[in-house]
Each structure stands twice: as structure tokens, then as C-alpha cells.
Amino acid sequence: MNEDGKNRNGEAVADGGSESEPESALATARRQLERAASHADVDDGVVARLKHPTRVQQVSVPLRRDDGSLDVFTGFRAQHDDVRGPYKGGLRYHPEVTADECIGLSMWMTWKCAVMDLPFGGGKGGVAVDPKTLSDEERERLTRRFAEEIRNVVGPKKDVPAPDMGTGPQEMAWFMDAYSMQQGETTPGVVTGKPPVIGGSYGREEAPGRSVAIVTREAIDFYDWDIEDTTVAVQGFGSVGANAARLLDEWGAKVVAVSDVDGAIYDPDGLDTQDVEGHDERPGMVSGYDAPESLTNEDLLELDVDVLIPAAIGNVITTENVDAISADMVVEGANGPTTFAADAVLEERGIPVLPDILANAGGVTVSYFEWLQDINRRQWSLERVHEELEAEMLKAWNAVREHVEERDLTWRDAAYVVALSRIGGAKETRGLWP
Numbered sequence: 001m002n003e004d005g006k007n008r009n010g011e012a013v014a015d016g017g018s019e020s021e022p023e024s025a026l027a028t029a030r031r032q033l034e035r036a037a038s039h040a041d042v043d044d045g046v047v048a049r050l051k052h053p054t055r056v057q058q059v060s061v062p063l064r065r066d067d068g069s070l071d072v073f074t075g076f077r078a079q080h081d082d083v084r085g086p087y088k089g090g091l092r093y094h095p096e097v098t099a100d101e102c103i104g105l106s107m108w109m110t111w112k113c114a115v116m117d118l119p120f121g122g123g124k125g126g127v128a129v130d131p132k133t134l135s136d137e138e139r140e141r142l143t144r145r146f147a148e149e150i151r152n153v154v155g156p157k158k159d160v161p162a163p164d165m166g167t168g169p170q171e172m173a174w175f176m177d178a179y180s181m182q183q184g185e186t187t188p189g190v191v192t193g194k195p196p197v198i199g200g201s202y203g204r205e206e207a208p209g210r211s212v213a214i215v216t217r218e219a220i221d222f223y224d225w226d227i228e229d230t231t232v233a234v235q236g237f238g239s240v241g242a243n244a245a246r247l248l249d250e251w252g253a254k255v256v257a258v259s260d261v262d263g264a265i266y267d268p269d270g271l272d273t274q275d276v277e278g279h280d281e282r283p284g285m286v287s288g289y290d291a292p293e294s295l296t297n298e299d300l301l302e303l304d305v306d307v308l309i310p311a312a313i314g315n316v317i318t319t320e321n322v323d324a325i326s327a328d329m330v331v332e333g334a335n336g337p338t339t340f341a342a343d344a345v346l347e348e349r350g351i352p353v354l355p356d357i358l359a360n361a362g363g364v365t366v367s368y369f370e371w372l373q374d375i376n377r378r379q380w381s382l383e384r385v386h387e388e389l390e391a392e393m394l395k396a397w398n399a400v401r402e403h404v405e406e407r408d409l410t411w412r413d414a415a416y417v418v419a420l421s422r423i424g425g426a427k428e429t430r431g432l433w434p
């Protein structure tokens with residue numbers, strides 16, 4: 001924001017409101033659906049169907065611990081909607097995984113796949129466990145048993161899980177192996193996010209960060225800014241944040257601040273993002289970097305920069321801090337970093353928010369490429385993955401941009417309208433049986 005109380009787009013900036021915060025991912029997802037439905041030409045019956053998941057499988061996952069004792073964990077797989085193709089979405093290992101959280105996150109996956117026009121619906125699942133308390137062997141046994149417990153509802157043509165919080169390529173490899181052993185045939189397409197040696201795609205890991213950078217670059221162009229004059233702050237220098245920051249840096253933007261869970265670093269002249277190590281590379285390294293200033297994560301969110309990219313966790317821009325947000329644009333790298341109420345305040349203040357379901361959708365898009373490679377048994381080069389991702393992102397960007405330009409919608413509403421009209425169109429055309 002400028003000193004004259006206007007943002008960089010010259011629009012007057014209003015004070016924030018104080019709506020109550022949503023309680024859960026499911027509550028937020030339902031509120032976002034209701035809001036989007038009011039902008040989209042979709043049958044009420046279709047909207048009613050979309051408020052509910054098709055199925056939620058809850059399972060018990062017994063685990064033999066290394067010391068011989070036995071623990072039982074609870075796992076879930078929520079399948080929201082598959083009108084456009086198999087359910088698609090991550091599996092997380094986190095102590096707070098619940099059925100409702102999985103349902104809310106699976107709804108977001110439905111919209112994300114539809115906005116990208118991928119032939120998938122939305123799913124999400126996980127096990128309520130803290131993976132840090134498990135040895136590698138325990139994680140393997142837990143993953144294999146969980147795969148067995150949900151085997152009847154997953155499959156390359158039914159539901160294709162992927163890594164999420166607390167899981168990664170190794171868990172996907174164990175899951176794929178367990179599924180394949182029971183099916184009696186190697187089935188790489190049952191999960192995505194696998195290591196390339198067993199059918200994973202090159203470029204999958206960097207993809208969400210790359211799409212965040214592409215969307216940021218297109219938005220900078222849309223508002224007639226010059227990328228060379230654009231300052232960027234990134235919360236969370238992990239897989240999404242570090243890849244986005246490094247690409248934007250490479251394309252000429254000035255990345256002035258980045259953070260990890262321990263804190264943030266700030267250099268008004270721009271950081272050397274290649275030289276800042278990511279969280280995965282060495283925990284605590286961001287705050288260990290020799291920058292002129294260190295900040296807290298809260299300070300980073302309030303920096304007076306052109307673009308703020310929250311790329312760490314959900315619910316970081318809330319009614320508590322939204323009035324202090326000074327960036328001229330927010331690009332959501334994380335899933336759900338802006339609460340429903342804070343989003344309304346940013347809209348009032350004329351600060352564009354490029355939504356998660358578009359900005360970080362590079363991850364599921366390259367997962368789709370991986371699924372295609374698995375089905376065709378033919379691996380793509382990294383160059384091809386980058387080219388096709390760029391093309392898919394621009395296609396989705398243009399579809400959303402048209403609604404912003406023609407109907408004066410927010411970027412989030414426009415993305416939801418694109419998604420909902422595709423899903424609604426498919427549901428109305430297929431009809432309800434019986």
C-alpha cells in the first residue's frame with residue numbers, strides 16, 4: 001500500500017470488518033461454495049449435491065511398533081465428487097487429521113481439478129498420526145496397512161492419492177507396492193508423486209512452486225507492473241515457497257523476504273534466493289542466512305511489498321492481521337492461507353488475491369501428467385513437463401481472467417465460477433441416476 005492510502009493499482013483502501021472466522025476447512029469450503037454458486041449459473045440441486053462428499057471411508061490401521069507393542073490409528077479417505085473423472089488428492093499423516101478436514105480439503109481438490117480442466121474429481125485422506133513419532137520401518141508398515149484398508153476405494157480409474165503433509169515419494173512408493181502386490185500386477189497409476197524410478201514424473205516436486213511463479217508473473221503483467229520493479233515476500237521457504245521464490249528471482253523480481261518455521265530474513269535490496277537453503281535442505285537455515293535483518297513470520301506478512309506469497313500453512317491471513325497487510329497483491333501458495341472473513345476485507349481494500357485453487361494447481365497438474373505417463377508407460381522429459389505445465393497454467397489463467405475482466409469478479413470468485421460451471425455442466429449433462 002502507498003502512503004496515500006491507495007494500493008498499487010490506485011484503488012482506495014478501506015478499513016477491515018470483523019466477521020467471525022470459519023471453524024474448519026469444511027466450513028470454509030462450504031461457505032466458498034455458497035458464495036461461488038451465487039455468481040455461477042448452476043442448478044440449485046447440483047450445488048446441494050456438491051455440499052456433500054460422495055463417500056468417506058473411515059478405517060482402523062493397526063501398527064506393530066518396533067518394540068513389539070501394538071497401536072491402532074484412524075485413517076480416512078474422503079471422496080467428494082467424481083463427475084469429471086477419478087477422485088484425486090493427497091494423503092496426509094498428521095495428528096489432527098479428521099473426517100471433516102478431509103472432506104473440506106477434498107472439496108478444494110474438486111474445484112482445483114476443474115479450474116485446471118483436468119479429468120479428475122476431488123479426494124483427500126490421511127491417518128491421524130504424528131509421523132515424527134514413527135521409525136522408517138513403522139512408517140512403511142503403517143502405509144502398507146493403510147493402503148490395504150482403503151484398497152477397495154482407490155485405483156487408477158477410481159481414486160488416485162498423492163503425497164500431502166507428512167507424506168512424500170517414499171510413502172507413495174510403499175502404497176503403490178502394497179496395492180500392486182494385492183492386485184497381482186504393477187500398477188503405478190494408483191498414486192502420483194512417486195519417485196521417477198517407479199513411474200514418478202520429473203518436475204512433480206517443483207510444480208506447485210512453478211505454477212505459483214507463473215500465476216504471479218501473469219498477474220504482474222495483468223496489472224501492468226514491471227517484474228523488474230516488483231518486490232516479493234514469501235512465507236515458507238519449503239517445496240512450494242522456495243521454488244516460487246527462485247523462479248521469480250530468475251525472472252527479474254526482487255525477493256526481499258523469505259521465512260521458515262523459525263523466522264524470516266529480510267533484505268530490501270533483494271535476497272540471493274539460490275543461496276538461501278530450503279527447509280528440507282537444512283532446518284533453520286533460512287534464519288541462519290546472513291541477511292541485513294531478521295524478522296518474525298508475523299512481520300513478514302505485514303511487509304510493504306508488491307506481492308505477498310503465503311506458502312507455508314493455512315489460516316495465516318485472518319481478521320487479526322488483515323488490516324496490517326501492506327502488500328498490493330496476495331498469491332496463495334499454501335492451501336487456504338486466507339480465512340473467509342479476511343478474504344472479504346482484502347476485497348474491500350482492493351487487494352487482489354490470486355487463489356490457491358489456481359496458483360498452486362501446478363502440483364495436481366503434473367500429477368495428471370504422471371498419471372498419463374503411467375498409463376502410457378512412457379516417461380516425459382523435464383523440458384516437456386515444463387512446457388506442458390506452462391501451457392496448462394496459461395489456459396486456466398486465461399479462463400479465469402476472462403471472468404475477472406468481463407464480470408468484475410474477484411480472482412477467487414472467477415476461479416470458482418470456472419470450476420463450478422464445468423462441474424455443473426457435467427452433472428447436468430450426465431443427469432441423476434436412478
Ligand code: NAD
Binds near residue numbers: 208238279311313314
Ligand atoms: P514444506 O514442508 O516443504 O514447506 C513448508 C515451509 O513452511 C517450510 O519452510 C516450513 O519451515 C515453513 N513453515 C512451517 N510451519 C510454519 C509456520 N507455522 N509459520 C511459518 N512457516 C512455517 O511444505 P510445502 O509442500 O511447500 O507446502 C506448503 C503449503 O503448500 C501447504 O499449505 C501445502 O498444503 C501447500 N501445497 C503443497 C503442494 C505440494 O505438492 N507440495 C501442492 C499444493 C499446495
